[in-house]
Amino acid sequence: MARIALVTGGQRGIGAAISEHLQKNGRTVVASYAGNDEAARAFTERTGIPTYKFDVSDWDQCAAALKKIEAEVGPVEILVNNAGITRDNTMKRMDRKAWDDVIDTNLGSCFNLCKLVWDGMSSRKFGRIVNIGSINGQAGQYGQVNYAAAKSGIHGFTKALALEGARASITVNAIAPGYVDTEMVRAVPPDVLEKIIARIPRGRLGTADDIARGVAFLTADEADFITGSTLSINGGQHMY
Numbered sequence: 001m002a003r004i005a006l007v008t009g010g011q012r013g014i015g016a017a018i019s020e021h022l023q024k025n026g027r028t029v030v031a032s033y034a035g036n037d038e039a040a041r042a043f044t045e046r047t048g049i050p051t052y053k054f055d056v057s058d059w060d061q062c063a064a065a066l067k068k069i070e071a072e073v074g075p076v077e078i079l080v081n082n083a084g085i086t087r088d089n090t091m092k093r094m095d096r097k098a099w100d101d102v103i104d105t106n107l108g109s110c111f112n113l114c115k116l117v118w119d120g121m122s123s124r125k126f127g128r129i130v131n132i133g134s135i136n137g138q139a140g141q142y143g144q145v146n147y148a149a150a151k152s153g154i155h156g157f158t159k160a161l162a163l164e165g166a167r168a169s170i171t172v173n174a175i176a177p178g179y180v181d182t183e184m185v186r187a188v189p190p191d192v193l194e195k196i197i198a199r200i201p202r203g204r205l206g207t208a209d210d211i212a213r214g215v216a217f218l219t220a221d222e223a224d225f226i227t228g229s230t231l232s233i234n235g236g237q238h239m240y
């Protein structure tokens with residue numbers, strides 16, 4: 001039986017590439033999203049991958065969605081916590097809501113979904129969890145105290161949970177992408193983006209496929225001995 005993978009934010013951007021790579025590798029994939037119905041519809045039409053709409057920062061919505069997914073598709077054996085947002089501003093201008101939204105969506109979501117799949121993975125003695133961090137959680141970034149804190153938190157969360165899962169063959173790893181050509185990065189002003197690319201030794205932005213290949217590697221059944229690690233995929237921009 002094909003293993004079931006849930007990819008949050010899995011219908012566009014990096015998440016869509018992750019969903020499609022896992023599907024190509026023979027997984028039964030389910031993608032979640034927040035509100036972009038049009039992207040979800042187009043994605044399902046193109047790939048046949050079902051999408052579920054719920055807010056990953058909201059515990060009750062996550063619990064209800066997991067129940068539905070497990071009833072309609074089956075138990076989640078591979079979880080990719082990919083959904084994320086930015087609400088950039090300097091400390092002087094950042095309000096409390098921008099802080100809470102980014103922490104809750106990018107980091108709180110990892111708690112919500114890992115907690116909801118944990119008992120099942122533990123009792124079945126198999127699980128693959130990949131949390132999508134960021135180069136900016138490793139190195140910091142001007143105007144991103146909220147995002148850098150959330151992503152840095154993901155890296156600590158990953159290592160701690162890996163210790164708890166190890167005896168049950170649940171691996172927990174993180175990927176720290178560098179700058180990837182998606183809508184999130186296209187929102188960066190062109191002059192700033194040019195300077196960012198100039199600092200990438202590989203000389204280009206990453207692609208969503210660059211990240212998806214890392215997820216496919218870490219979620220393979222054979223990747224049993226890799227846990228608690230952070231895989232940096234950043235064109236050599238930050239060697240951590």
Ligand code: NDP
Pocket residue numbers: 008009010011012013014015032033034035036037039054055056057082083084085105132133134135176177178179180181182183184185
């Ligand atoms: P996009 O903005 O292209 O897509 C974000 C995805 O997350 C969408 O599917 C969106 O759903 C979903 N999402 C956002 N908020 C929520 C929520 N509250 N509940 C459920 N789903 C939600 O992002 P990217 O593809 O660029 O980024 C994917 C991940 O990679 C993120 O965690 C990001 O931080 C990380 N990353 C990205 C980098 C980059 O250069 N792009 C670099 C480093 C890390 P919907 O479409 O419905 O809004």
